Amino acid sequence: MTQPNILFILTDQHRKDTLTAYGDIPCFTPNIDQLAEESTVFEQAYASCPICTPARASIQTGLYPMHHGMITNSYNYGNMVQELPDTPELLSRRLTEYGYQAGFTGKWHLGSGADNVRKDAYIQKFMGGIEFPEYQLQNDAKPTTRGYVGDDFLGHGFGGHYYPQFQNALKEQGKDFKIENIIKDFYQQHQAGVVTTGADSTIEHYLVDRTMTVIDDFQKEDKPWYFQLNFWGPHEPYFVPEEYLALYDDVELQPWENFREIASDKPRIHDVKRGDFTSWQEIEPVVKHYLAGITHIDAQIGRLITYLKANDLYDNTIIIFSADHGESLGIHGGLCDKAIFMYEETNSIPLFLKAANQTNSQQVSQFINTCDIYSTILDYAGVEKTLRDRDGQSFRPLAENQAVDWPETVVTECSGIGSILFSQRMIRKGDWKYVFNCGDIDELYDLASDPYELDNKVDQATYSEVLLDMRHALREWMVEHNDNLIFEYDALRMKKAGRAND
Numbered sequence: 001m002t003q004p005n006i007l008f009i010l011t012d013q014h015r016k017d018t019l020t021a022y023g024d025i026p027c028f029t030p031n032i033d034q035l036a037e038e039s040t041v042f043e044q045a046y047a048s049c050p051i052c053t054p055a056r057a058s059i060q061t062g063l064y065p066m067h068h069g070m071i072t073n074s075y076n077y078g079n080m081v082q083e084l085p086d087t088p089e090l091l092s093r094r095l096t097e098y099g100y101q102a103g104f105t106g107k108w109h110l111g112s113g114a115d116n117v118r119k120d121a122y123i124q125k126f127m128g129g130i131e132f133p134e135y136q137l138q139n140d141a142k143p144t145t146r147g148y149v150g151d152d153f154l155g156h157g158f159g160g161h162y163y164p165q166f167q168n169a170l171k172e173q174g175k176d177f178k179i180e181n182i183i184k185d186f187y188q189q190h191q192a193g194v195v196t197t198g199a200d201s202t203i204e205h206y207l208v209d210r211t212m213t214v215i216d217d218f219q220k221e222d223k224p225w226y227f228q229l230n231f232w233g234p235h236e237p238y239f240v241p242e243e244y245l246a247l248y249d250d251v252e253l254q255p256w257e258n259f260r261e262i263a264s265d266k267p268r269i270h271d272v273k274r275g276d277f278t279s280w281q282e283i284e285p286v287v288k289h290y291l292a293g294i295t296h297i298d299a300q301i302g303r304l305i306t307y308l309k310a311n312d313l314y315d316n317t318i319i320i321f322s323a324d325h326g327e328s329l330g331i332h333g334g335l336c337d338k339a340i341f342m343y344e345e346t347n348s349i350p351l352f353l354k355a356a357n358q359t360n361s362q363q364v365s366q367f368i369n370t371c372d373i374y375s376t377i378l379d380y381a382g383v384e385k386t387l388r389d390r391d392g393q394s395f396r397p398l399a400e401n402q403a404v405d406w407p408e409t410v411v412t413e414c415s416g417i418g419s420i421l422f423s424q425r426m427i428r429k430g431d432w433k434y435v436f437n438c439g440d441i442d443e444l445y446d447l448a449s450d451p452y453e454l455d456n457k458v459d460q461a462t463y464s465e466v467l468l469d470m471r472h473a474l475r476e477w478m479v480e481h482n483d484n485l486i487f488e489y490d491a492l493r494m495k496k497a498g499r500a501n502d
Helices: 030-037 052-061 092-096 116-118 121-127 132-138 164-172 202-218 244-247 268-273 280-310 370-380 461-480 486-494
Strands: 005-012 039-047 101-106 181-184 191-195 225-234 239-240 315-323 353-354 361-368 409-417 419-428 432-437 444-448
Touching: 005 052, 030 280, 030 315, 030 353, 039 409, 039 419, 052 092, 052 121, 052 361, 052 370, 092 132, 116 121, 116 132, 164 202, 181 353, 191 244, 191 280, 202 225, 202 280, 225 280, 225 444, 239 244, 239 280, 244 280, 268 419, 361 370, 361 409, 409 461, 419 461, 432 461, 444 461, 461 486
Parallel strands: 005 225, 005 315, 039 361, 101 225, 191 239
Antiparallel strands: 039 353, 181 191, 315 353, 409 419, 419 432, 432 444
16 A cells, blocks of 8 residues: 555644534634544544643654653653653654655644753743753754754744744745734733734744645655644634634623532642633633634635645545644633643544545544554554554554454543642543542543533442442553552552452
């Protein structure tokens, strides 16, 4: 079989229920909807970790964060590895080993570079005395030092609007870029605003231009290509073109089903992420900016698909669409951002796969995790199983309706964010969801009867057997995946319950 071209489109902090394939939030995404109509839609895909750096490193390594070492965002307290190490197992290295041209543009967040870290005002103010090993090793992890052709946008990027590459491109094209009417989203420093210089002046438009340019270059070679397009949006700051925000002027958004929550049986650590607002009317304008950002990204994806079709590439290119993790936007009594809590809005991710020449839609209900994406890409590239399956496995057989032995559980891990170290594991099995919160109350939800996770059943005697089963299932997963948290988990949860045999 001829090796196919592979395009991977990744959004950031994207609630999957904003897409017609998964939910009914009034968000306008005609191009993504059409892609879903020609794809395998994975209904139950989960992030390896609901934080940018760990999830993105899982895509590049096929490993859970506990194994690749980037367990929270780069240069945050508690992170073990700050710059993505260069190994033969990296996605890009495996692809190029098997004859692929590998390209990358957009958000990276897997390294900042020693010189950039030294100049970073925040790091110098709060962490300036720390001599990171990366300083001495000059271990600058960026796409072009990790096997990719394309663009190096180092660090977090804060939306990507201020990188020199983008600013210089605007100047060359005689374009201005202006953000006005900035408002706060009532949580820390997050912002929303309006781009008044048009969609073609945005970073999203630029990234699609860059994608087309690199693919044009790849087409000159008689070799297959892999390209990863990484949008910064809809992650905050929610700076969106006014023409897309205007689409929501007359849309009356309803509060989330779990917007209001008065519960004493939820982890207190959640309070760290509660925004300073009390009504839906306060946050609704910010939500509209978020939805408009998704609509803008959808339009840019439409431009890219038009390009692929015009160049006879669409039918023969495998297209994967997903996100690193989700977003909260005021759920459960005002929770903002992600991490610390393990709700579906932040842990569950969109995932489509359009195979070459696929025209029909189908749904797959098996549990998928981020590490499986790595294995699947390499499977389509022709990499043998022993080299592609690490902490995950290829879901290609599921997309092709083949019989395959598939796990009945999926796990999301988290070790904290910012300056908070907090160990968590979330496991799904059937309709049940269990969250181990180290040092806090655990959570148990029946998603069949309680899809918005309002009723924590962890201390309800009626569900004691279910709780025990879920705790044993998590322990079995920990044993199978060499999870070092198992020792603390045993001490805190399994000592009285009786441990499963190792």
